[in-house]
Amino acid sequence: MDIVIGIDIGGTKTKIGLVDKEGNCLEQTFFRTKEYPDLDNYQNKIKTMVDELIGELRETPNILGCGIGAPNASSKRGTIENAANLLWKGTVPFLEKMREKMPMPMRIMNDASAAALGEMLFGRGKDMTDFIAITLGTGFGAGIVANGHLIDGYDGFAGELGHVDMTIGDGRLTGLGVEGGLEAYVSATGLKRTILYMQSQFMDESRFRSIAYKDLHGEDITKAAEEGDPIAIRAFDYTAKIMAQALANFTAFTQPEAFILMGGLVNSGKWILEPLERYLDQFLLQVYRGKVKILESGMEGKTAAICGAAALIWENHR
Amino acid sequence: MDIVIGIDIGGTKTKIGLVDKEGNCLEQTFFRTKEYPDLDNYQNKIKTMVDELIGELRETPNILGCGIGAPNASSKRGTIENAANLLWKGTVPFLEKMREKMPMPMRIMNDASAAALGEMLFGRGKDMTDFIAITLGTGFGAGIVANGHLIDGYDGFAGELGHVDMTIGDGRLTGLGVEGGLEAYVSATGLKRTILYMQSQFMDESRFRSIAYKDLHGEDITKAAEEGDPIAIRAFDYTAKIMAQALANFTAFTQPEAFILMGGLVNSGKWILEPLERYLDQFLLQVYRGKVKILESGMEGKTAAICGAAALIWENHR
Numbered sequence: 001m002d003i004v005i006g007i008d009i010g011g012t013k014t015k016i017g018l019v020d021k022e023g024n025c026l027e028q029t030f031f032r033t034k035e036y037p038d039l040d041n042y043q044n045k046i047k048t049m050v051d052e053l054i055g056e057l058r059e060t061p062n063i064l065g066c067g068i069g070a071p072n073a074s075s076k077r078g079t080i081e082n083a084a085n086l087l088w089k090g091t092v093p094f095l096e097k098m099r100e101k102m103p104m105p106m107r108i109m110n111d112a113s114a115a116a117l118g119e120m121l122f123g124r125g126k127d128m129t130d131f132i133a134i135t136l137g138t139g140f141g142a143g144i145v146a147n148g149h150l151i152d153g154y155d156g157f158a159g160e161l162g163h164v165d166m167t168i169g170d171g172r173l174t175g176l177g178v179e180g181g182l183e184a185y186v187s188a189t190g191l192k193r194t195i196l197y198m199q200s201q202f203m204d205e206s207r208f209r210s211i212a213y214k215d216l217h218g219e220d221i222t223k224a225a226e227e228g229d230p231i232a233i234r235a236f237d238y239t240a241k242i243m244a245q246a247l248a249n250f251t252a253f254t255q256p257e258a259f260i261l262m263g264g265l266v267n268s269g270k271w272i273l274e275p276l277e278r279y280l281d282q283f284l285l286q287v288y289r290g291k292v293k294i295l296e297s298g299m300e301g302k303t304a305a306i307c308g309a310a311a312l313i314w315e316n317h318r
Numbered sequence: 319m320d321i322v323i324g325i326d327i328g329g330t331k332t333k334i335g336l337v338d339k340e341g342n343c344l345e346q347t348f349f350r351t352k353e354y355p356d357l358d359n360y361q362n363k364i365k366t367m368v369d370e371l372i373g374e375l376r377e378t379p380n381i382l383g384c385g386i387g388a389p390n391a392s393s394k395r396g397t398i399e400n401a402a403n404l405l406w407k408g409t410v411p412f413l414e415k416m417r418e419k420m421p422m423p424m425r426i427m428n429d430a431s432a433a434a435l436g437e438m439l440f441g442r443g444k445d446m447t448d449f450i451a452i453t454l455g456t457g458f459g460a461g462i463v464a465n466g467h468l469i470d471g472y473d474g475f476a477g478e479l480g481h482v483d484m485t486i487g488d489g490r491l492t493g494l495g496v497e498g499g500l501e502a503y504v505s506a507t508g509l510k511r512t513i514l515y516m517q518s519q520f521m522d523e524s525r526f527r528s529i530a531y532k533d534l535h536g537e538d539i540t541k542a543a544e545e546g547d548p549i550a551i552r553a554f555d556y557t558a559k560i561m562a563q564a565l566a567n568f569t570a571f572t573q574p575e576a577f578i579l580m581g582g583l584v585n586s587g588k589w590i591l592e593p594l595e596r597y598l599d600q601f602l603l604q605v606y607r608g609k610v611k612i613l614e615s616g617m618e619g620k621t622a623a624i625c626g627a628a629a630l631i632w633e634n635h636r
Contacts, residue, residue, distance in 0.1 A: 252479055253571050
């Protein structure tokens with residue numbers, strides 16, 4: 001049986017799985033990234049866990065290769081560069097070192113781009129040649145597919161749309177210091193910041209008057225909106241409006257058939273999606289109106305990142 | 319000898335030329351677009367002029383096909399749709415009708431995308447897989463090349479970057495009514511509007527205090543800057559700053575190796591290019607800094623649009 005190893009490197013967890021050609025994740029596991037601050041130890045841990053996973057399969061698989069999704073990864077150089085949420089600083093020659101431990105075909109890519117490739121091979125992007133996958137988690141990530149191919153960029157850093165300057169709203173700084181940067185508004189973190197902002201702007205009663213920023217959770221905001229909390233409802237509307245403005249601009253770029261959304265913020269469902277569609281229709285240039293779909297990811301949440309990473313290798317076996 | 323017919327349809331002039339495989343325009347001519355408000359007459363006029371041009375060649379050529387660049391053209395449907403500066407309204411099935419008169423391989427594309435293809439085959443983009451060509455004339459046009467291919471978009475309308483909402487400056491409306499739209503600032507027209515704006519903002523003495531908007535010409539603004547006119551210098555700086563902000567955002571999208579600039583505004587040379595490079599370096603995300611070039615077009619001004627159009631056919635003969 002042909003199998004690809006998929007690895008998703010996150011600031012909190014490192015997820016590893018074995019993925020078949022239909023995008024099924026047959027075995028999976030994870031460990032805490034921050035427990036391995038030394039790169040060599042970290043990669044040894046990966047190797048050990050991969051061997052364990054393979055041992056759990058009933059038959060000995062034919063391993064085609066290993067795909068890796070990571071923040072700030074350059075697909076062209078095989079490096080992870082200045083990733084804010086990882087412990088390894090500077091430019092890390094991740095692929096070169098990993099190949100020494102597991103000699104096999106191996107690719108690394110920005111995690112959002114890997115997610116887009118996963119959608120293209122296994123998810124909602126299957127029948128599309130032009131779409132943009134957007135991950136709305138702690139940050140805002142994007143993977144752009146045009147003409148049926150993922151866009152890499154000159155040295156592998158295309159799609160950093162979270163740091164596009166929207167010069168909009170109240171001029172918030174992103175983690176990278178971009179003033180008015182998109183992900184300061186449109187992400188799980190951005191929504192929490194907006195809960196504070198709305199309390200500063202309006203005097204509405206709200207359950208959030210007695211909850212500190214650090215204790216805020218996305219699910220609570222959704223629940224509050226369902227109970228009619230005006231600050232929660234205002235926050236979703238504001239987030240959706242800025243997101244719609246951004247998607248309207250992105251549409252003028254590659255004219256995608258759809259935006260495929262995934263990540264924590266999407267779990268808020270209609271509270272974000274309904275105002276998003278309404279504003280998008282308002283902001284789109286006439287030539288694009290009615291032609292751009294908003295879709296939720298077709299990948300199962302838990303294994304989407306692993307399958308996306310595995311897609312880096314499966315892409316070459318079609 | 320193999321030859322491609324290149325046609326550039328503009329609001330003012332329609333240019334026609336015969337282009338060889340090195341991108342040399344062997345014969346060329348033009349006529350005034352507005353003198354042929356009827357599509358059938360217009361296309362007959364094209365046919366007549368093409369025949370005349372071919373007659374002027376010393377040997378009978380082997381015509382490989384005809385490439386056409388036009389505003390608001392959909393490459394996928396072969397149509398020109400709601401072009402503000404053309405007399406034919408609504409959706410015009412241009413390619414279908416033209417093929418009836420000249421049966422041969424024929425393609426049509428947005429003029430800025432055609433220009434990008436021209437740069438890719440014959441100009442500064444020859445050795446690049448990722449660049450964005452920008453035309454700075456009456457409006458702001460863009461053609462995006464990524465992974466070595468021009469990006470078409472879902473139904474052929476990618477690259478309408480002139481209507482990206484920058485929500486910046488003084489919130490000008492574009493011709494399409496987009497508030498704060500890029501081409502209201504960054505284009506030959508935008509620069510003239512900025513000459514007025516700067517006079518409204520500052521009390522500097524300037525030669526432009528006695529020139530009305532309709533009498534303003536791009537060359538005069540360059541000349542004034544050279545003579546130290548403070549309004550002209552402020553206008554270039556303001557234009558360059560907004561353009562740099564836009565290019566920094568575009569870089570986060572497809573991460574081009576270079577922006578290749580062409581069109582009237584580029585003739586202002588250092589007055590636009592020097593502040594543009596300075597601001598771009600300031601606005602780019604660190605991961606992109608020092609990796610993005612600003613280049614002037616490698617195509618000869620007069621025939622660039624014709625060669626770009628011809629590139630639509632030459633692309634398939636490489």
